[in-house]
Amino acid sequence: MISHITIRRLIIALCVTLTTFCGAEAKFTVVLDPGHGKEDHGAVGKISSEKDINLDVALKVGELIRKNMPDVKIVYTRDNDTFVTLQGRADIANKAKGDLFISIHTNSVDKKSKNYLTVHGASVYTLGFKRSSENLSVAMRENAVMKLERDYSTTYEGFDPSSTESYIIFEMSQNLHMDQSIEAANEIQKELVSTAGRYDRGVRQANFWVLFKTSMPAILVELDFICNPEMERFMNSKSGREKLATAIYNGFARYKSLADKRAGIASVPAKILAAPKDNVNEKVSEKQTLEVVPVDPPAKEPATECDDTPIIYKVQFYTSGSKLPANSPKLKGISDAEFYRDGGGVKYTTGNFLTEQDAKKRLAEVRKKFPDAFIIKTLGGKRIK
Ligand SMILES: [Zn+2]
DSSP, X not given: OOOHHHHHHHHHHHHHHHHHHHHHHTOEEEEEEEOOBTTXXXXXXXXXXXXXXXXXXXXXXXXXXXXXXXXXXXXXXXXXXXXXXXXXXXXXXXXXXOSEEEEEEEEOOOTTOTTTTTOOOEEEEEEOOOOOHHHHHHHHHHHGGGGGSTTHHHHXXXXXXXXXXXXXXHHTSOOTTHHHHHHHHHHHHHHHHHTTOOOEEEEEXXXXXXXXXXXXXXXXXXXXXXXXXXXXXXXXXXXXXXXXXXXHHHHHHHHHHHXXXXXXXXXXXXXXXXXXXXOTTOOOOTTOOSOOOOOOOOOOOOOOOOTTOOEEEEEEEEEESSOOOTTOGGGTTOTTOEEEEETTXXXXXXXXXXXXXXXXXXXXXXXXXXXXXEEEEEETTEEEO
């Protein structure tokens, strides 16, 4: 026969076990994803490759989290110079049941761009459908690594990273974690400006495969532009990397406090760190061929849009006096309709094509429903002649 005391002891033991178990389960898992690796250099500057900057900053972020946030488990998609596919990165994050996915990248623009040497600033991306040709070209560049895989079209379900049409698949998916992703992006973006002194290019949306396939709040950080020699030097300096890592850490710490509060978890907010000091005497690297000068935070000038923004062709098929509901019968079942406002009217378009030829194919289909449809050219979301 079991006595009352034994039963009570059993209950206590069970409660302790459950608490310990649940406590372990409640640990917050952050997945750090340094973009590119090994033969995939990512964007390349004069003295460095994106893959090395991404890795070092990610490791530094991990180190700060390890020191300051004992209740956080850190998972890296890579912690050395190896190649991991985009799908492989998402798989690692999903298997780890991450609570937040942070992909770390370095930006660039096309060599032919007028602002190749001057473009600068940090931005944090979430997956999203707000279209902008500039954001599309960043996503295209970051997704292009798929093509290094022999069997990429099978792995990525026929997705072609260089075709604007392919990006439609993203729009058919629901993003369950949008609000939290934007919250994390906002926190980190603010820190990249205040702690790391980056020019603020804002939180943006674009369709990156790693954000699409990770089933958790997910963001992609573009630290700054490697094509701008001054920014490249900053990202290759020890103090620059420490500032960037501190900024990401601080933003993450703030986000986690918010996430814990939302989940009803009583946690002690992690320490917010001060910006690391500049070291004006620092030599940047042995490979350095440029004159080393201390890097000041960039001037707060308006960002120039990238000149490599492609011209996008669309099929315009309907004009309305006011915005229509998405399922309006007036759109005759064109499900990917977009609109822009022009001269008081709301103009509806379908498709985003890099060539007029592709747009013509779509035009032929659309004309079956809207005989007066025609092709327009757009640049950076604006119609051009
Ligand atoms: Zn990248």
